[in-house]
Amino acid sequence: MSQPNNPLHGVKLEQIINELVAHYGWEYMGYQINIRCFTHNPSVKSSLKFLRRTPWARDKVEEMYLNMIQKRLFKGNE
Template sequence: MTNQQPNNPLHGIKLETIVTELVEHYGWDGLGKRININCFKFDCSVKSSLKFLRKTQWARDKVENLYISTFCKK
């Protein structure tokens, strides 16, 4: 059974893809300036960022909102 989410712009997009595309667009410095979390400022890696974001909902929300405002404009 497939769960359709037609109004969710992030439906079907993995968190890893979101982080990778934001890093490619802004760089780690730019991402750290936009979202003030240490995994974007010190010893940055996609793997460490994913570990943190999967445990920390408020940070994940900020990352998802930045992704939507950057890449999902209509």
Template structure:
């Protein structure tokens, strides 16, 4: 099992950490264009976004997917 987790970029990372890094990298405006959900486009905040993402599996999957994509792009740039 530890072998599987070693290759999982989301292991040990909280949803709040993911969201904070995405906002720092993209900003709310671009994040709202990448993933069109109201909590990113109308009066965005970490708290409201976390509440929505924790209740909405499809949105959380898209956020996690964008995070992994961001990590891959950063790794290729280095």
């Protein structure tokens, strides 16, 4: 099924987490989305486990990722 208007199509959750950590760091992510997997001994593995079981938190992480992508695109067009 084609999803041309879905910017998350084909992007794995692990890739999203890795890019957010590289861009913002765990501390900022935990400040923005107060979940234990970001604030207490954060790791990609624990985050994946939690986010796969917790739709509301995954939605927030995906929203943060989309905002990051949008800001990158905006900066590129200045």
